[in-house]
Amino acid sequence: MKLSPLIPLCLLAAPAMAETGYSCAFxxxxxxxxxxxxxxxxxxxxxxxxxxxxxxxxxxDPLPALSLSDADSSPFxxxxxxxxxxSDLITIHADGTALRSRxxxxxxxxxxxxxxTCEET
Numbered sequence: 001m002k003l004s005p006l007i008p009l010c011l012l013a014a015p016a017m018a019e020t021g022y023s024c025a026f027x028x029x030x031x032x033x034x035x036x037x038x039x040x041x042x043x044x045x046x047x048x049x050x051x052x053x054x055x056x057x058x059x060x061d062p063l064p065a066l067s068l069s070d071a072d073s074s075p076f077x078x079x080x081x082x083x084x085x086x087s088d089l090i091t092i093h094a095d096g097t098a099l100r101s102r103x104x105x106x107x108x109x110x111x112x113x114x115x116x117t118c119e120e121t
Contacts, residue, residue, distance in 0.1 A: 020120065021052075022092060023044055025043075026039055032111040042057060075091045077089065086102055096117045
């Protein structure tokens, strides 16, 4: 049986297309100078050879993210920013617990910390 010359090329291309990351659910939101309330925020973090991309909620555009730690370290932390709007810091611990702090650019808006869990994808 003769193998197609394209099969080895397909196998070589697979690792470059591979992407891992985290799927997170944040279920509690607490304002810096206020109380806490239930939340339903889904966040996706994709990691590939090209870098890290974060979708901060289900209908958000992708944002480039900066890793603040090694991908295999614990805790694993990333930061995102939307110039003139807000910055976010997400920290994921080895047991999957996670927190996300949102820092608005507007000094009149409160910072919010979200608590939840993340799973590796």
